[in-house]
Amino acid sequence: MSTLVSSSLASPLSLLQIETQFGDRIWRGDALGSSPDQVVSSGFNELDKALPGGGWSTHSLTELLLPAEGLGEIRLLNQSLKYVTQSGRNILLINPPHIPYMNAWENLHIDSRRILTVRACKPAERLWVIEQGIKSGAFGAVICWLSDANPQAMRKLQIIARTTASLVFLFRPVSAQFEPSAAPLRILLSPARRHTLSIRLLKRRGTPVVLPIYITLPQIRPFSSPVIPIPILAPA
Amino acid sequence: MLWIALHCPTLSLDWIERRFPAALIPAMAATVRKGNQVYIQQANKPAQQRGVMAHQPLASALSLFPDLVVVENDPNEEMKALQEAAYAALRFTPHISMQRSGLIAEVSGSLKLFGGLKKLCQSLNQAAAAQGLQLCVGIAPTSKGAWLLAQSAPLRAVINGASTRFRLLLDSLPIHLLESAQPHLEVIRGIGCKTLADLQRLPRSGIARRFGPDLPTELDRAYGDSPDPQLWLEVPEYFQQKIALMAQVESVELLSVTVQRMIEQMCGWLSVRYAAVLGFSFVLHHEYSLRQPHKSTLLNIRLSEQSDNPEHLMILLRERLDRIKIVAPICGLELIADEITAEGNHNLELFPTSQSEATSLNRFIEKLSCRLGPQAIAGLNIIPDHRPECSQRLQPFQPLEASKANNFSCRKTILEGSSHPLTRPAWLMDTPLELRMQRQQPIYGSPLKLLAGPERIEAGWWDDALITRDYFIAENELGQLLWIYREHDPIAKSNGWYLQGLFG
Structure with a gap:
């Protein structure tokens, strides 16, 4: 102890020396945080670049704030969910807002036989199901639509999520952005133009991002026939 | 051979106490009949606090505490309680022999699996104690030796005689622990024998002639000098x-x-x-x-x-x-x-594999269906039908086995058919939602703009659920993509628009 003090008094280490000495154990606040955990690529280059570690990180919560369903949230997760089922793991959907239409999910190359849906009406039960789903370690991805969760519950979920290598996505309403949350990654989704999603990273490990990221979702293939004018819609 | 003996000195009370919920145990005493007198054999803690003691006549105990619950000594029930403890202990070794007031387990084959003698002894003791018995434990290389050590141990203590000290420990034990010495205790004490060592020093033939052949045999079995056949506990066919x-x-x-x-x-x-x-x-x-x-x-x-x-x-x-x-x-x-x-x-696995994942998935499903009911948890099965309402069915989730998963690619082609995949939304409404109309335009949040369509789905004439619909993709101002339809009915010209799904 005394030698350490005397040496540091004699000649304080320069920043460069400190960095070479301690190497990867130091994380500089202005750099993008790297994730020690395994990540799953989101399939969108612009988004991967902005996410710590270069993709959706396992072992932690990802909060997606969504103003309404049908904005392309499933297409956003498409690549990672496809990866999960193709690597032989299952997906747990807790309280999906509507019935998932498996034909469409199959079109996105997500194996519908690996999707398990759970309906839990009470908020306490919902949290319990998420906990059990993460703890069981049987799912590659746990996705929950969580309208209300207090910060304590989120903290608990985050601690549990640290234990297993699952992707955990929580879809929450936009109003939740003003509540504190223990999730290390919080993303606000909003539509920009048609087939474009604006992504604002509210919170991430690393420097904050001010500007939203725009990603182009895979186009929904139009019907084989071209759009024909609809006479009924024209004002009479 | 290595033996762990579990002796239950308070069995005559334990068998009945374990049938009470822990909070409701009254002051109790077990009695035993000697001649025409009834004596207290054992009293539990609450009774002892009232002054009830062992060897008291029942009458004096009742005069001390009239509300005492008196239990007559019942060897059958005691045996049953012991047997239940033995069942729990069977997890650690299949070789258990029953004694009148305890168990002896042969554990040499289980040492490695349960992490050594100390851990095994602890878990065995815990398993038996969890059955509501208070135990003393003896460990020895012979079954009789372990049993004697257990009997000499104070309550909830362990005497480990599995070392070189075994003979020394045995030497110092008092004579009254030996079963075959019970009728002759007075005489043995009279000739100055107090411990097993004293008895060992006497000539064999003389002991056999005076006290019967059982006593030297029991002594030899305890020291491991003569064979000791055991009667193992046998479990029934059904539980x-x-x-x-x-x-x-x-x-x-x-x-x-x-x-x-x-x-x-x-x-x-x-x-x-x-x-x-x-x-x-x-x-x-x-x-x-x-x-x-x-x-x-x-x-x-x-x-x-x-x-x-x-x-x-x-x-x-x-x-x-x-x-x-x-x-x-x-x-x-x-x-x-x-x-x-x-x-x-x-097998115990070091890293999670698909096998262990399937097991944990099954556990997860069981746990959920126990708490939320089986209907809360489901998978969706695709049915080849063009009608959205009929194209999938909720069913109990069947975990996919690895062998089946391999034919994923060939299944894909079946699902898709030869043509390109159809455009379908990721979300379906429970029932189609009728949209409000404003100036003959459907509204969902805001007026809808049609992007593509129509696609006609006309199916179901065979099962009385005929639909003839023109489907369109529409967008509202929020940016939601909707899958809406209009009944195509040339006769009844209805103009209603319905929302069927959302493109997630």
């Missing part, structure tokens, strides 16, 4: 355990200790039969009377995958117990292993 409670219980929480014990017994029984349980029944027996016609409540618990893990079975049972309504006070419990399978070779 059905019934416990009569000594109190009327109306809360499930008070039962949890008893339930845990029964589950432990079943798991011990399973491990001896090298089996696992697929389904079991749990019966709550009620006090039957004319006013109260409910005789029993039956809980059937089925597992999606065989299990012999007490914690897992306990979780399932507890989830069920928490949900039921207790119609009448419970006076008895019964556990029956209905469906048994030979256990698959479950």
Whole structure:
């Protein structure tokens, strides 16, 4: 102890020396945080670049704030969910807002036989199901639509999520952005133009991002026939 | 050979105390009849605090504390309690021999699996003690030796004679522990023998002539100088355990200790039969009377995958117990292993594999269906039908096996057919939602703009659920993509627009 003090008094280490000495154990606040955990690529280059570690990180919560369903949230997760089922793991959907239409999910190359849906009406039960789903370690991805969760519950979920290598996505309403949350990654989704999603990273490990990221979702293939004018819609 | 003996000095009270919920144990004493006098044999803590002591005549005990619950010595019930403890201990070794007031287990084959003698002894002791017995433990290279050491140990203590000190420890034990010396204790004490060492020093032939041949044999067996054949505990073909409670219980929480014990017994029984349980029944027996016609409540618990893990079975049972309504006070419990399978070779795995993941998935499903009901949890099965309402069906989730997953690619082509995939939304409404109209334009949040369409789906003439619809993709100002349709009916020209799904 005394030698350490005397040496540091004699000649304080320069920043460069400190960095070479301690190497990867130091994380500089202005750099993008790297994730020690395994990540799953989101399939969108612009988004991967902005996410710590270069993709959706396992072992932690990802909060997606969504103003309404049908904005392309499933297409956003498409690549990672496809990866999960193709690597032989299952997906747990807790309280999906509507019935998932498996034909469409199959079109996105997500194996519908690996999707398990759970309906839990009470908020306490919902949290319990998420906990059990993460703890069981049987799912590659746990996705929950969580309208209300207090910060304590989120903290608990985050601690549990640290234990297993699952992707955990929580879809929450936009109003939740003003509540504190223990999730290390919080993303606000909003539509920009048609087939474009604006992504604002509210919170991430690393420097904050001010500007939203725009990603182009895979186009929904139009019907084989071209759009024909609809006479009924024209004002009479 | 290595033996662990568990001696239960307070068995005559333990068998009855374990039938009470822990909070409701009254002051009790066990009695024994000597001639025409009844004496207190043992008294429990609350009774001792009132001044009731062992060897007191019953009359003086009752005069000290009139509300004393008196239990007559019942060797049958004692044996039953011991047997239940033995069942729980069977998880650690299949070789258990029953004694009058304890168990002796041969453990040399289990040392490695359970992490050494110390850990094994601890877990064995805990398993038996969890059955509501107070134990003393002796460890020795001979069964008789272990039994004598256990008898000499103070309550809840362990005497380890598995070392070179074994003979020294045995030498110092008092004579009265030997079973065959009981009728001759006075004489033996009279000739100046106090310990086993003193007895060992006397000439063999003389001991045999005076006290019968059993005494030197017992001595030799204790020291390991002569063979000691054992009668092992044999378990029945079927498992059905019934416990009569000594109190009327109306809360499930008070039962949890008893339930845990029964589950432990079943798991011990399973491990001896090298089996696992697929389904079991749990019966709550009620006090039957004319006013109260409910005789029993039956809980059937089925597992999606065989299990012999007490914690897992306990979780399932507890989830069920928490949900039921207790119609009448419970006076008895019964556990029956209905469906048994030979256990698959479950290896302990270092890293999670698809096999262990499938097991944990099954556990997850079981746990959920126990708490939320089986209908809360489902997978969706695709049915080849063009009508969105009929194109999938909720069904119990079947975990996919690795072998089946391989034909994923060929299944894809079947699903898709030869043509390109159809455009379908990720979300379907429970029932199509009729959209409000404003100036003949459908509205969902804001007026809708049609992007693509129509696609006509006309199907179902064969099962009276005919639909003829023109589907469009529409967008509202928020940016939601909607899948809407209009009935195509040339005769009844209805103009209603319906929302069927959302493109996620």
